[in-house]
Each structure stands twice: as structure tokens, then as C-alpha cells.
Amino acid sequence: MLGVSVATAALAQRARMEVLAEQARRRARRLGRSVLVSVTTELKPRDPLALFARGVGVTHNRLFWSRPADGLAVAGLGAAWSFAASGPERFALAAQAWRELVAHAEVAADPTLPFSGPMAAAGFAFDPDRPALGHWDGFADGLLLLPRLTLATDGQRTSLTVNGLVGPTTSSIQLHLAAARRLRDLLGRTWRAPQIDAGLELRDALPPGVWRAMVAAAVAELRAGSLEKVVLAREVRARSQSPFDPAATLEALRRDYPDTFVFALARGGRTFLGASPERLVSLQGRTVAASSLAGSAPRGSRPAEDAALGQALLASPKDRVEHAVVTRMLLDALREVCADVVAAPEPTLMRLHNVQHLFTPLTATAASGTSILDLVARLHPTPALGGQPREAALAWIRQHERLDRGWYGAPVGWIDAQGQGEFAVAIRSALVGRYEASLFAGAGIVAASDPEREERETEIKLRAILGALGARGAEMFTTEAQRTQRGLR
Ligand SMILES: C=C(O[C@@H]1C=C(C(=O)O)C=C[C@H]1O)C(=O)O
Structure with a gap:
């Protein structure tokens, strides 16, 4: 039929x-x-x-x-x-x-x-x-x-x-x-995505400079040796002159980020939505797929520059450490409950419209009767969003980050009657109201991190969702440092 x-x-x-x-x-x-x-x-x-x-x-x-x-x-x-x-x-x-x-x-x-x-x-x-x-x-x-x-x-x-x-x-x-x-x-009924015409006003949830100072404090802690990695996030608030339209934003995300999970959950007047490149885990029959995604670089505007940035990312010791911590944790956690746990031998590049990442896919075989939620419970949060060791990193985030991540960085997905399903890590995401939205982006911090570079990295990550909410040109620059540099304030 x-x-x-x-x-x-x-x-x-x-x-x-x-x-x-x-x-x-x-x-x-x-x-x-x-x-x-x-x-x-x-x-x-x-x-x-x-x-x-x-x-x-x-x-x-x-x-x-x-x-x-x-x-x-x-x-x-x-x-x-x-x-x-x-x-x-x-x-x-x-x-x-x-x-x-x-x-x-x-x-x-x-x-x-x-x-x-x-x-x-x-x-x-x-x-x-x-x-x-x-x-x-x-x-x-x-x-x-x-x-x-x-x-x-x-x-x-x-x-x-x-x-x-x-x-x-x-x-x-x-x-x-x-x-x-x-x-x-x-x-x-027919539907065509309306033109997005926002005109956004942006401001950081934290006063300028505070985020970089927090990263510097984390780096000091990491160098002192009690933590191996901690992921710190920023919240940027956007105000729009005309009402946000989540469906139009989703249309823009699926057009510009086809290789991601484009998701939304609307509860009354507020919608949590995003375009995540990161699969947490999927379960189909007994086949498990997970992914290690950590380590980031900008995209180049010309092919040669883009390739050079990619090569530099693959060769960057700092990014390889950030990435290896995630792969190792996923291997250990999956081995506790699965057979045939395999990770690709070397990370490759995952290239998205705004950013490129180090990426290692993993596969495994689950015991029969396993539910996707059993796997989610075990894997969340990976050190791509939390840190290593997990509990110490979470405690550090709770104490210092000063924002409510809510569902940002957490599992979002679906489950069927057999317990199969698929979950993404809800990054490149925002909580969108009628005229206000909260956007989130984080970066993995290790002992070799530099606060300004990490801030720039969150900036690049935020562009996916900013663009899809209707930001243009200068509105894409969310940090005080960037706006000052460009004479925008
Ligand atoms: C934390 C985010 O992204 C995560 C952190 C990355 C990194 O530190 O390099 C890369 C991909 C994601 O696992 C985010 O987009 O907010």
C-alpha cells in the first residue's frame, strides 16, 4: 500500500x-x-x-x-x-x-x-x-x-x-x-515556514568577564590535579521584537544542519528545541550505537583553510585529551552491560555548518531485555557535558557555573513499546518563549585550556541556534569582547 x-x-x-x-x-x-x-x-x-x-x-x-x-x-x-x-x-x-x-x-x-x-x-x-x-x-x-x-x-x-x-x-x-x-x-492543512524576521537583542546571563574568570578558576583546579576535565556552559538571553516561531526555527535548523538531530518539545508557551550533532545512545534490537564527540574547531571560509583547521584539530594534544576522556568513559560504561563493545580506532572529523568536532563512533550488543533508558541512565552525563571524574566535575559545576542548565546537555529522545529508541544530547539548544529565549553552549575544559579560546568556542557553537532564531550579522556576536572589538558597543 x-x-x-x-x-x-x-x-x-x-x-x-x-x-x-x-x-x-x-x-x-x-x-x-x-x-x-x-x-x-x-x-x-x-x-x-x-x-x-x-x-x-x-x-x-x-x-x-x-x-x-x-x-x-x-x-x-x-x-x-x-x-x-x-x-x-x-x-x-x-x-x-x-x-x-x-x-x-x-x-x-x-x-x-x-x-x-x-x-x-x-x-x-x-x-x-x-x-x-x-x-x-x-x-x-x-x-x-x-x-x-x-x-x-x-x-x-x-x-x-x-x-x-x-x-x-x-x-x-x-x-x-x-x-x-x-x-x-x-x-x-498546508504549511509553509514563514520568513524569520527577528531583530534580536542579546545579553549574557552572567556579567561580562565572569565566565572567563570561571574558566580560569577551573583551569587552576585542573592543573592542581583533582579533576581531569570539566565542561562549563554559558547562557545567552535573546529578546526579539516579533514573536519567535519555533516551527520556522526548526525548518531553518533542518535545512542548515541536516546531519544533526533536530528536536523540539513545546509545553504551552515555551519550547525547548535544538539541532544536536551528538547521539548519546540508540538501541535497535540488541544493537547499541553511541558516540564520543568532543574537541572543536571553527570551519574555514575557504576549502584549504577549512582543511587546515581540521588537520590542526586532529593533531591538537589538548583536544585529543578532551576527546579521549569521553571515549574511555563510554567504553568502560558500555562494557559493564554490553558485549562486543567497539570504538573506532582513531577519531575522525564531524563537520557541521558552523563548527567541526572530533568524533568516534562506538557500537555494542546489549543483553536481551535491556531498555534504551537503562543505557541512558548509565551513560548520562558523559564527560562531553559533565566531566571526569563524573561526581567531582558535577559538584564543581553545581558550585561555580551559576546557571540552571535545565534540559540543556541532557538526554532527549524517544522510546518504543519494545524498549528500543534513540537519545541525543540536547546541545545547540534553546528554551524559547514568545519574545525571550535562553540559549546554551558549553566547552570542555582541561588543564591546557585558555579561557578566551573557550569563550570563542561557545560563540561558534551558539551560532547554529542564533541563526535559526533569526539573528543576522552583528547579532551573531554574543560576547562583550567580540562586540567591543567590532565597535558594536
Ligand atoms: C557542550 C557543548 O558541546 C560539547 C562539547 C564539545 C567540546 O568541548 O569540544 C564538543 C561537542 C559537544 O560534546 C555544547 O555545544 O554546548
């Missing part, structure tokens, strides 16, 4: 949904709790980002996830079920809640379709023990969100999934169906 129209799919789904709902109702009575019903059908190709865009103002929860270079994209609207956890056990609590939900679900899915069956989006806080500063309300330490409606494509085929809960006494399936129908009506 090449896909059918929305109307036909809706009719087929309604009938199937009602049959399953009746079975679920009986099961719910027996179990004394609600049971999930999930139906997936094939649709004619359409763009999930358009559904994400159209859902604004219609539902509180919207999500988007894609790997543009692979043709993969998924959008979800509404919440058929959600789960929030707090504290350090947030991964285990989320894994258990999800296992219990799907264990008794009534599912009609076609495994040959992309993202078939119930699929929850998941996001986590970087550090549940951080000092919370407030603007991350609604983004729990751990959040699972099963949309009422999911539209997904792998570039070849497109699937539509409707999810709903059936209670033991009264059935809420009618309500779910009505809500899903309302959301499904949005599918037919």
Missing part, C-alpha cells in the same frame, strides 16, 4: 480503535487500572513539521524529532499519557512507568512502518541536584510524553498513530477519539 488519504485512514482507525477499546475495557476492569490503546495506519506522505506547526494554540504538548539527512521525522500532538519524575532515580522511574503502561496495551501496529505503535518522547534534566532557577517550570527532571497523535516518516513511508487510555469503569476512549479527530483535522 502506498498510503491512503487522511479520511480513509481515519475511518479505518476508528473502527479498529473501537474493537481494541472494547478489549481494553475488559482488561482494564480485570486489572483495576487504565489500559492503553494504540493504532497505527499508513498515510500518504506529508511533512510532520507542518503538523507540529499547525498544532500551535490547539494543544499544550507538541513534539518534533528528526534526522533530516536520513529522511526521518516525527511529530506528536497532545498527551494520551504522561509521566513526570524527579530526583536522581528519574531514568529508572520513567523506565518502569513505561514498561507497566505498554505491558498491558492493546496495540494494532504494522512493524514495517516507521515509528509504528506507541512511542513516547522523553526528556530529562541535566542534573536533578542543581540549583533550580525557575524558568524550566514544566520541564520535569524526567518526562515521558505519549502523544494522542503521532505522524512519522522515514522518507519512504508515512505512519499515523492514535493513542488513548481506556479506564476500568467509564471509558474515556470517546474523549480521546474526539480529541484525536480534532488534531487529525490539522493534518490536511
Whole structure:
């Protein structure tokens, strides 16, 4: 089947949904709790980002996830079920809640379709023990969100999934169906990304110079020998004259950063979004893939300059140390729970529009019954975002960084009914409100780091998201030092 129209799919789904709902109702009575019903059908190709865009103002929860270079994209609207956890056990609590939900679900899915069956989006806080500063309300330490409606494509085929809960006494399936129908009506509408015309005003969350001083303090500590590496982040606040449009930003990100994970989770008026080049971990069957990504250099404007910068990065002892710390930690952590753990022998370059990185892919075989969330719990935070040794680095960050990372730098991704899934590290990201956005970027600090160079590195990393939010020309320079140099203040 090449896909059918929305109307036909809706009719087929309604009938199937009602049959399953009746079975679920009986099961719910027996179990004394609600049971999930999930139906997936094939649709004619359409763009999930358009559904994400159209859902604004219609539902509180919207999500988007894609790997543009692979043709993969998924959008979800509404919440058929959600789960929030707090504290350090947030991964285990989320894994258990999800296992219990799907264990008794009534599912009609076609495994040959992309993202078939119930699929929850998941996001986590970087550090549940951080000092919370407030603007991350609604983004729990751990959040699972099963949309009422999911539209997904792998570039070849497109699937539509409707999810709903059936209670033991009264059935809420009618309500779910009505809500899903309302959301499904949005599918037919056309959408074109509007021109982004922002006019941004930027300022650092910390007073000028304070970030560099903090890096200098970290370097002193690293040279004293108690730490091997610590990653320090900056927050830059952007104010726009016209309202931000997250869907337009996602469109720009997928165009300019096709080799990244382009993601968004909108909760009411605020959207956490980004284009991360860093896969934390994926699990497909028993095959595990992870990546070490650390060590950065700018892109050159001409091919020869670009190649020279890349070669210098590959040969830089400081960057090789930063990188090796991450690869070693990933190898050790995966070996505790997986077989056949292999890392590429040497890092290669990952080249993105704004920056190039040292990159080492890793693969492994998981024990059967492993959930992607078990792997996430073990790997987060890697020393690409935390440091080494992990606990000492986290303590240093908590004490000195003076910002609330919230979900920045933390796992974001999805999990399916079999416990398979994929998580990216939420970098190159921002928390976007109507007129205000908080952008985040960090850099790995080792004993050989130089504060000014590290600040420049965060600058380059910030450009991805700044450009996609509509910054132009001079607005791309976020640091006081850069603006002064260019006579911009
Ligand atoms: C911390 C960030 O990026 C991480 C740090 C890198 C580095 O220090 O070289 C490179 C890639 C990422 O693992 C960020 O983009 O905010």
C-alpha cells in the first residue's frame, strides 16, 4: 500500500480503535487500572513539521524529532499519557512507568512502518541536584510524553498513530477519539515556514568577564590535579521584537544542519528545541550505537583553510585529551552491560555548518531485555557535558557555573513499546518563549585550556541556534569582547 488519504485512514482507525477499546475495557476492569490503546495506519506522505506547526494554540504538548539527512521525522500532538519524575532515580522511574503502561496495551501496529505503535518522547534534566532557577517550570527532571497523535516518516513511508487510555469503569476512549479527530483535522492543512524576521537583542546571563574568570578558576583546579576535565556552559538571553516561531526555527535548523538531530518539545508557551550533532545512545534490537564527540574547531571560509583547521584539530594534544576522556568513559560504561563493545580506532572529523568536532563512533550488543533508558541512565552525563571524574566535575559545576542548565546537555529522545529508541544530547539548544529565549553552549575544559579560546568556542557553537532564531550579522556576536572589538558597543 502506498498510503491512503487522511479520511480513509481515519475511518479505518476508528473502527479498529473501537474493537481494541472494547478489549481494553475488559482488561482494564480485570486489572483495576487504565489500559492503553494504540493504532497505527499508513498515510500518504506529508511533512510532520507542518503538523507540529499547525498544532500551535490547539494543544499544550507538541513534539518534533528528526534526522533530516536520513529522511526521518516525527511529530506528536497532545498527551494520551504522561509521566513526570524527579530526583536522581528519574531514568529508572520513567523506565518502569513505561514498561507497566505498554505491558498491558492493546496495540494494532504494522512493524514495517516507521515509528509504528506507541512511542513516547522523553526528556530529562541535566542534573536533578542543581540549583533550580525557575524558568524550566514544566520541564520535569524526567518526562515521558505519549502523544494522542503521532505522524512519522522515514522518507519512504508515512505512519499515523492514535493513542488513548481506556479506564476500568467509564471509558474515556470517546474523549480521546474526539480529541484525536480534532488534531487529525490539522493534518490536511498546508504549511509553509514563514520568513524569520527577528531583530534580536542579546545579553549574557552572567556579567561580562565572569565566565572567563570561571574558566580560569577551573583551569587552576585542573592543573592542581583533582579533576581531569570539566565542561562549563554559558547562557545567552535573546529578546526579539516579533514573536519567535519555533516551527520556522526548526525548518531553518533542518535545512542548515541536516546531519544533526533536530528536536523540539513545546509545553504551552515555551519550547525547548535544538539541532544536536551528538547521539548519546540508540538501541535497535540488541544493537547499541553511541558516540564520543568532543574537541572543536571553527570551519574555514575557504576549502584549504577549512582543511587546515581540521588537520590542526586532529593533531591538537589538548583536544585529543578532551576527546579521549569521553571515549574511555563510554567504553568502560558500555562494557559493564554490553558485549562486543567497539570504538573506532582513531577519531575522525564531524563537520557541521558552523563548527567541526572530533568524533568516534562506538557500537555494542546489549543483553536481551535491556531498555534504551537503562543505557541512558548509565551513560548520562558523559564527560562531553559533565566531566571526569563524573561526581567531582558535577559538584564543581553545581558550585561555580551559576546557571540552571535545565534540559540543556541532557538526554532527549524517544522510546518504543519494545524498549528500543534513540537519545541525543540536547546541545545547540534553546528554551524559547514568545519574545525571550535562553540559549546554551558549553566547552570542555582541561588543564591546557585558555579561557578566551573557550569563550570563542561557545560563540561558534551558539551560532547554529542564533541563526535559526533569526539573528543576522552583528547579532551573531554574543560576547562583550567580540562586540567591543567590532565597535558594536
Ligand atoms: C557542550 C557543548 O558541546 C560539547 C562539547 C564539545 C567540546 O568541548 O569540544 C564538543 C561537542 C559537544 O560534546 C555544547 O555545544 O554546548
